Amino acid sequence: MSIKRRDFLLLMGASAGAVALNSLSGCDQKVTVQPNGSQAKALSVFKPIKGPIPLQTAGFNPEQQQEAYRNYEVVDDLVLPDGFEYQVIAAWGDKVGDSRFGYNNDYLSFVPTGENEGYLSVNFEYISAIPWMQTYAKVIGKSLPFDQVIAKLSADSQGKGEINAYGLSEDEPLKANIRQICSEALLDQGLGIISIRKNGDGNGNALTAMQIDASAEFPV
Numbered sequence: 415m416s417i418k419r420r421d422f423l424l425l426m427g428a429s430a431g432a433v434a435l436n437s438l439s440g441c442d443q444k445v446t447v448q449p450n451g452s453q454a455k456a457l458s459v460f461k462p463i464k465g466p467i468p469l470q471t472a473g474f475n476p477e478q479q480q481e482a483y484r485n486y487e488v489v490d491d492l493v494l495p496d497g498f499e500y501q502v503i504a505a506w507g508d509k510v511g512d513s514r515f516g517y518n519n520d521y522l523s524f525v526p527t528g529e530n531e532g533y534l535s536v537n538f539e540y541i542s543a544i545p546w547m548q549t550y551a552k553v554i555g556k557s558l559p560f561d562q563v564i565a566k567l568s569a570d571s572q573g574k575g576e577i578n579a580y581g582l583s584e585d586e587p588l589k590a591n592i593r594q595i596c597s598e599a600l601l602d603q604g605l606g607i608i609s610i611r612k613n614g615d616g617n618g619n620a621l622t623a624m625q626i627d628a629s630a631e632f633p634v
Contacts (some may be wrong), residue, residue, distance in 0.1 A: 461495050501617055503534065503610060507553040510606045514554075517541045517602040531611035538603050546599070558598060559591040 430611050466486055492500055508515040516538025526532035551557045566588050567577055582589040 436516075463493055463495050503608075504536075504608060506602070507555075510608065513601065513604075515606060516604060517546060527609075534608045534609070534610050536606040538606060541599050541602050546602070551599070554598075556597050561593065563588065563591050563595065619626070 416513070435472050437547055441568065463476075463480075464486075465489070468483060472479075474482060494500060502560045505514040506517055510516075515536075518539050518541065519536050520539030521535075523535040524532055525535065535579055547558075550560075567596075577588070579589055582592075624625035
């Protein structure tokens with residue numbers, strides 16, 4: 415399935431307009447906005463997936479909404495409409511320059527530099543501590559002293575659930591463990607830039623890459 419850029423923009427405009435203006439009220443008057451002919455055509459081409467929340471544009475009455483959303487399956491994947499597909503360019507832990515692809519991609523931008531190629535800029539905003547610790551060894555291929563720090567935290571924090579790492583002496587093993595964990599956490603935060611190019615079969619190839627990780631700004 416293919417959709418032209420013009421149709422896609424019409425689709426986005428029609429969808430946003432329908433949701434925002436479908437129930438515009440003022441001075442005790444209700445205004446109903448209907449998509450024009452071009453917008454309706456674009457909407458007929460694009461078949462959106464069923465999300466967890468019904469849209470006003472679906473036109474369900476309460477009974478239909480209850481029946482349609484009585485059950486909803488949450489799929490741990492990027493779910494796209496029929497006829498669309500995606501390709502993973504890079505994932506957490508993949509090599510990016512002399513560093514690695516980081517965690518929690520909060521911002522993504524593609525800057526074209528030529529036909530079918532350009533720079534993909536990714537912001538690795540932060541780490542989610544629990545899943546990051548649980549999956550670090552499997553993804554990165556090495557272990558970190560999480561257990562040692564957690565055990566020490568439980569034993570020596572006097573019920574406060576915290577340790578003043580800055581107050582520890584430099585020869586204290588706990589401080590070295592904390593520094594090691596912090597260095598890896600900062601490595602997974604920052605900004606990554608990947609040069610990509612679409613090849614003949616429509617897939618994208620990563621050419622060169624670089625990353626500025628947070629440890630460059632916040633040394634530990």
